[in-house]
Amino acid sequence: MTQSIVEYMAEPQVRENIVKTLGANKTNSFIANVASLASGNEALMNCDKKSLMLACLTATTLDLPINQNLGFAYIIAYKDKAQFQMGYKGFIQLAQRSGKFKTINVTDVKEGEIKSLDRLTGDIAFEWAEDRLKLQTVGYVAYMELLNGFKKSLYMTVKELEGHGNKYSQTAKRGFGLWKDDFDAMASKTVIKLLLARYAPMTVDIQKAQLADQAVIVDEDQYEYVDNKPILAGEIAQGKEVAKIIKHIEDSKTIEELQMCEEFLTTPELQDKFNEKLKEFKQ
Amino acid sequence: MNTINWSTYKFHPSSVKNLMIEPRLKSETISETTKAYLLEVYIEEVYGRRKIESVANKFMRKGTMCETDSIELLERVKGETFFKNNNQLTNAWFVGTPDVIAIDKVIDIKTSWDLWTFAGVDEDQAKKDYYYQVLAYMDLTKTQKAELVYCLVSTPPEMINDEMYRPSFYMDEVESEKYRNNYKFDDIDEKSRVKIYTFDYSEEDIERVESKIVLAREYLASIKI
Numbered sequence: 380m381t382q383s384i385v386e387y388m389a390e391p392q393v394r395e396n397i398v399k400t401l402g403a404n405k406t407n408s409f410i411a412n413v414a415s416l417a418s419g420n421e422a423l424m425n426c427d428k429k430s431l432m433l434a435c436l437t438a439t440t441l442d443l444p445i446n447q448n449l450g451f452a453y454i455i456a457y458k459d460k461a462q463f464q465m466g467y468k469g470f471i472q473l474a475q476r477s478g479k480f481k482t483i484n485v486t487d488v489k490e491g492e493i494k495s496l497d498r499l500t501g502d503i504a505f506e507w508a509e510d511r512l513k514l515q516t517v518g519y520v521a522y523m524e525l526l527n528g529f530k531k532s533l534y535m536t537v538k539e540l541e542g543h544g545n546k547y548s549q550t551a552k553r554g555f556g557l558w559k560d561d562f563d564a565m566a567s568k569t570v571i572k573l574l575l576a577r578y579a580p581m582t583v584d585i586q587k588a589q590l591a592d593q594a595v596i597v598d599e600d601q602y603e604y605v606d607n608k609p610i611l612a613g614e615i616a617q618g619k620e621v622a623k624i625i626k627h628i629e630d631s632k633t634i635e636e637l638q639m640c641e642e643f644l645t646t647p648e649l650q651d652k653f654n655e656k657l658k659e660f661k662q
Numbered sequence: 663m664n665t666i667n668w669s670t671y672k673f674h675p676s677s678v679k680n681l682m683i684e685p686r687l688k689s690e691t692i693s694e695t696t697k698a699y700l701l702e703v704y705i706e707e708v709y710g711r712r713k714i715e716s717v718a719n720k721f722m723r724k725g726t727m728c729e730t731d732s733i734e735l736l737e738r739v740k741g742e743t744f745f746k747n748n749n750q751l752t753n754a755w756f757v758g759t760p761d762v763i764a765i766d767k768v769i770d771i772k773t774s775w776d777l778w779t780f781a782g783v784d785e786d787q788a789k790k791d792y793y794y795q796v797l798a799y800m801d802l803t804k805t806q807k808a809e810l811v812y813c814l815v816s817t818p819p820e821m822i823n824d825e826m827y828r829p830s831f832y833m834d835e836v837e838s839e840k841y842r843n844n845y846k847f848d849d850i851d852e853k854s855r856v857k858i859y860t861f862d863y864s865e866e867d868i869e870r871v872e873s874k875i876v877l878a879r880e881y882l883a884s885i886k887i
Contacts, residue, residue: 612726619730
């Protein structure tokens, strides 16, 4: 039977790692939060358990809630792995916590609201329209002001943001995923993230959030940017083939039926499952 | 640049039909179409370059991604169990990986792109188009029978998203959903989503293929670019 995420986190070594990272006091509530997140999302429930646990652990160490509705951080299923994604509110939260920011904000920009742009300083003058909701969004701007007086803004047009999404996300390129479902949130996050990456004083947390964003966390401080990789037909085909053989092994009612797949056991996982089932029949 | 011993060069079964086209003039031994194909083989083998359109198109992508789905559909329709073969086979003439090797036959699976292409599959044409391919597979597997099986299975969501990306610029969600249905076929009776054509091995025809391969090898050895 497939192991649940709670069973996975109850394994001594896994639990020990969680305790080591979060402390004993926070471990049980962390496990409860991860279980609750996975139970409401079938795709996450079927994800690789380690990637799900590490994605949630990253959010928790950054002290960001993993409740998707709050928009600070998201845990998203991509193929069979759980991917960590920062929300723009999460970046704002981390910046505020650093104690170095007077202001940090992001907003959409409607048509006609840009009055002038100084290419040298990067300063943009806006004249905000009054009845702006009816107007078409042409871009997004992030702004920050540090306590030492340093100010900076970063503006990107909708077209530039779409290009950014298509460049860094395979799902965006194919017209689905967060870029399609919630463009406003992804665009806001992108301008905030780039503003912080280029101009803000880097704290340990902001740096970690920048690195972990849109990554599957393979191990502590090891990130794999899966959504940036192409969807390979061969990999999908192989996955389906392995799943078919696993089903055949599990459903086999006789040794003869089981042995029909013997010459097609192309992975150690399949070989193990086959041997296990064969043992069952011989007992 | 690779050095190839063309005298023993082995052809993939899917390429054999390119060698079987008769030249227009009796004075010629190889047709112009075959020569053009052999030039592609030469460039691929010697210089390691292959035309992208010959591998990266949506029809082939669906064929690869859905091969197991098609095999499972065939299993349900025939009430038999099949597994995809991953072993590459070779003999003196051919090298290839048949889709399914059953006890008494070899099966070649074609996954149709959509309902229109599936409906348009004509038995005579399909048997003509793929005869030499399945003949070569029968020769490789030493079987006397082959089946060419066309299957209509749903397209993977990733591919449907690709197809619907541009249309989604000028369609609302409701209309878009309606067209997404063009790529899903689970509502159609499974038996009517499979077409099976059978073939018998022919010693005589395989000898004709072998003589064409000898000519093709000679031509490949003579190419200079």
